Amino acid sequence: MFDLPPLQATARDDAVLNVLADFVMQEELKPGDRLPTERVLSERLKVSRTTVREALTRWEGLGLVERRQGSGTYLKAAVSRDMLHLPLTFASGNDFESLMHTLEIRRGLEAEAAALCALRAGPAELELIRQKLETMEEAFHSRAGMSSDEDWDFHQAIYRVSGNPLFEQIISAMHELFHRFWEHPLGVRDFGHASFPYHRTVYERIAARDAEGARSEALKLIATVEADLRRGDANLKRAGNR
Amino acid sequence: MFDLPPLQATARDDAVLNVLADFVMQEELKPGDRLPTERVLSERLKVSRTTVREALTRWEGLGLVERRQGSGTYLKAAVSRDMLHLPLTFASGNDFESLMHTLEIRRGLEAEAAALCALRAGPAELELIRQKLETMEEAFHSRAGMSSDEDWDFHQAIYRVSGNPLFEQIISAMHELFHRFWEHPLGVRDFGHASFPYHRTVYERIAARDAEGARSEALKLIATVEADLRRGDANLKRAGNR
DNA sequence: TTGGTACAATGGTCCAACCAATTTCTGCAT
DNA sequence: ATGCAGAAATTGGTTGGACCATTGTACCAA
Structure with a gap:
């Protein structure tokens, strides 16, 4: 049959x-x-x-x-006939735990992307990253912290220069999840304050073609963000909210 | 504005x-x-x-x-209100380039998962990983290489023990993509031959609660897989296929 | 130049019908 | 009773036409 x-x-x-x-x-x-x-x-x-x-x-x-x-x-994206769609959907609540989980994913990806950047970035790509970095630093200084948009641009440039489109796809999808937090729950804390200096060190390692150094600095960067968030969450709990 | x-x-x-x-x-x-x-x-x-x-x-x-x-x-799948959709689309899913891209993603995630494992694995979880490792080693020795199923079990155990469900979900979805390669194109080369010893070193770093060591060994492991694949691809091209 | 207004184009929703595949029911022959 | 073929009901798939809400554009008046 x-x-x-x-x-x-x-x-x-x-x-x-x-x-x-x-x-x-x-x-x-x-x-x-x-x-x-x-x-x-x-x-x-x-x-x-x-x-x-x-x-x-x-x-x-x-x-x-x-x-x-x-x-x-x-x-919104390049389309060809022989495309492979891989729609991942998973439950991910609005709790603090989920935020940490996405951050862990991001840490792994960010580190790898930075390392690949160091290996693959040409002069033009390097210049793009540098430009994003300076825009971010400028915004940071003028507005005393809080440069989330420019910060995002910087990271996105790294994903793009990595030469692997999957990084950008995965991370940008997660970005939405991040925003669900930044809108509502923990107040707009001074994110990036602690992570700020690491943006430049990441760039410097990339510019120096030092893959492992870039990976390591990227790890530190995310680690500070994680620490910030944990501190914010602790404050919130101490205040008795929820 | x-x-x-x-x-x-x-x-x-x-x-x-x-x-x-x-x-x-x-x-x-x-x-x-x-x-x-x-x-x-x-x-x-x-x-x-x-x-x-x-x-x-x-x-x-x-x-x-x-x-x-x-x-x-x-x-067809569990559904809840706050779901995170992560639709990935791979351009032309049959070329070597795409395989490398997925492997780069996996490297980032695998390294992070191994590091988290080292921090979080309890005695029971550690025992689970050890068991998977030994099963894999046994299969490897008895069948002279090629232990893809048991190999996968080992890695999956790490993702699971990492305490972050996202790892397993993302990677397992990508696993399907991998199989599309292992079926058809590059012949079933002796994968894992080079990566084999690193499985044990990863486990040892985890057992020693050495997060950075685990991360580093995991990176080496994937790197050998990548090298294997590159070699296989080069052979294929030299043979004139395509 | 500025600001508003009318109008056309476009995606979003609705309705009522019919098509196509599947499932369920019915009734006849055994 | 049982089994099974055919009718009927159910359900997703498609169609055409209508109208709404938003956006973009051309035009006009201040």
Whole structure:
């Protein structure tokens, strides 16, 4: 008994996605570009708009695409037909414990990314990191601490220069989780105050092509953040909140 | 420049998913269970079936749910309201480059997990790791190399003992990706041959409560795997395949 | 130049129907 | 009773058309 015919059962939106992926490749659309209207796609592909929407919804859920009402649908990541999607979803509550867990993941990744940076960064990439560093330091000094956006830019530059796109994907997804904390619970403590000096040392080790040194400095950096958070949490508990 | 108002655009299907997640928790639905009909949900939630479908499509894309026409929609994974979605997408998942990328991620995580293990493993956990190690060594000796299953068990034990569930979840998802390589492309080379001795050194550093030592040994372990793979790839290219 | 207003384009939601696969029920033959 | 083929109901998949909410743009007036 062969059971081979799972082909062509009813999989229109899968087909739509394949065709769309072809289209994106053919038009050489890059992240940020706008792709055709749902109505246009519906007409061109000879399927209903609903079907197009379901397909795009799937892509949106995978973070490949972003929809802006009244404006259009925009590409958020490179797309090709033979892509492997690996949607990880796991329960991760809003408690302090979960925050620490994500931080541990980040520590491992950040260290590795910094090490790879030291090995792979060319002059241009190095310059990019240096620029982000200085922007961050400037913001830090002018606003007396709290440079979370610029701080994030710096780290993101490292992930990008590492030459491995997975770093950025994983970390940026976790970044959302981080924000869930920074909004609500522990007040906006003076993060990064303790970690601040390590940003420069990380950069220096990278610039010196010292992979192990970069890894080590990155570890120290995250360790200070962790210590800050633990202290904040302790204060909170001592105050009796929750 | 404040850019605070991303609040409350129009997000019915997000709301639908939240309510649905609540429902799943409330009814204690487990993977395999069937959840209410689209039509029922539409009626109960007072939204159109289209909206319900878009929401479910998102879940389906993330692998949380499976739809079977004529039968129903079935839960495929545990669902809770505060879930962290981490959709990774690998470009062209069959080239050597992608394999290296996943390996770099694994190196960062493995090192961190080993370090945490050294800090947190109790006597019982330590014994578990030791047992996995010996099982692996035994398999290695009896079958002259190639002990991938037992090898995996060993590493998984480390992730588990690390006390951070995220490690196991991320890595085990990537493990699938690894297998796609080990099946087809580079022949089943004598992996782990070079990495073999490091398994024991990792364990010894953990047992000695030496976090940095454990991290360092774990790094060496992955490095040998990487070197093996690079060698295999070079051989393949020299042979003219592709 | 500035500021507002009308209008068109676009994604978001809804409805009502029909199609296709699956499951369940029904009733007949054994 | 039992077994099984066919009808009927159930359920996800698709369609077309309509309307709403938001955004972008062109145009006009101060």
